[in-house]
Amino acid sequence: MPELPEVEIVRRGLERHVVGRTIDSVQPLHPRALRRHLAGPDDFAAAVRGRKVTGALRRGKYLWLPVGEDALLAHLGMSGQLLIGDPSRPLTPHVRVRLTFTDSGPDLRFSDQRTFGHLSLAAGGAVMPAPIAHIAPDPLEPAFDLAAVTARIRSRRTGIKRALLDQSLVSGIGNIYADEALWRARLHWARESQLLRPDAVTRLFAAVQEVFAESLSAGGTTFDSLYVNVNGEGGYFERSLAVYGRAGQPCRRCGTPVRRDPFMNRSAFSCPKCQPRPRPRP
Numbered sequence: 001m002p003e004l005p006e007v008e009i010v011r012r013g014l015e016r017h018v019v020g021r022t023i024d025s026v027q028p029l030h031p032r033a034l035r036r037h038l039a040g041p042d043d044f045a046a047a048v049r050g051r052k053v054t055g056a057l058r059r060g061k062y063l064w065l066p067v068g069e070d071a072l073l074a075h076l077g078m079s080g081q082l083l084i085g086d087p088s089r090p091l092t093p094h095v096r097v098r099l100t101f102t103d104s105g106p107d108l109r110f111s112d113q114r115t116f117g118h119l120s121l122a123a124g125g126a127v128m129p130a131p132i133a134h135i136a137p138d139p140l141e142p143a144f145d146l147a148a149v150t151a152r153i154r155s156r157r158t159g160i161k162r163a164l165l166d167q168s169l170v171s172g173i174g175n176i177y178a179d180e181a182l183w184r185a186r187l188h189w190a191r192e193s194q195l196l197r198p199d200a201v202t203r204l205f206a207a208v209q210e211v212f213a214e215s216l217s218a219g220g221t222t223f224d225s226l227y228v229n230v231n232g233e234g235g236y237f238e239r240s241l242a243v244y245g246r247a248g249q250p251c252r253r254c255g256t257p258v259r260r261d262p263f264m265n266r267s268a269f270s271c272p273k274c275q276p277r278p279r280p281r282p
């Protein structure tokens with residue numbers, strides 16, 4: 001599932017290839033991709049046609065393209081891809097929505113194999129779309145306030161990994177980068193947020209920002225081959241992952257086999273030696 005670095009790479013591609021262009025036509029090919037646009041696919045197509053794209057913005061795992069005062073809002077879900085290419089290339093089976101532009105240049109296709117992603121038009125959402133206004137700033141935004149987030153995390157009686165995944169506390173972090181940042185900060189995923197010292201939380205967010213930056217420069221993580229940039233190319237950060245998806249393989253720091261625990265219907269990967277399990281509370 002794409003997390004912040006992958007979505008940021010898609011945003012940069014849209015900024016480069018779509019901003020400044022005017023949408024000529026909209027072809028909704030699968031209604032599920034537009035289920036969040038409550039007025040329906042035909043309304044979406046009519047409302048978006050003729051609009052000029054003036055920017056490409058992101059918060060956490062959401063992307064939006066300001067069009068006038070409104071915004072074309074996108075979430076990639078598990079397998080969504082926004083692809084730019086020659087408008088005459090054949091339509092592949094997973095393309096859910098196709099947008100063409102008045103300059104007859106490359107078109108934009110929203111392809112989504114598993115159909116958890118969605119597009120919608122958010123009225124008045126150019127600056128901040130209402131459907132995502134409740135989502136907390138992500139660690140790469142200027143609005144991210146480390147002191148405030150640290151205080152909120154330390155007021156929660158929950159495991160630290162669960163807190164990192166809570167998009168109302170901090171956005172953009174998913175399963176992969178949570179595990180990687182916890183490994184770098186030498187914190188076990190079940191450590192209770194409330195009991196963490198402020199300097200441990202600071203260390204953890206420094207690790208989050210570091211792993212995001214490294215992933216961005218490697219083009220993101222294409223763990224399940226579903227994430228690609230707007231040109232259809234995968235990233236190669238999965239080769240640098242320290243723990244995620246590496247159960248039984250040696251920790252890159254100490255050589256101890258990486259452990260995989262069940263976590264919220266998924267998994268948590270950690271090093272048993274570098275990230276000791278917390279002692280139960282007396």
Ligand SMILES: [Zn+2]
Pocket residue numbers: 251252253254255256271272273274275
């Ligand atoms: Zn280790």
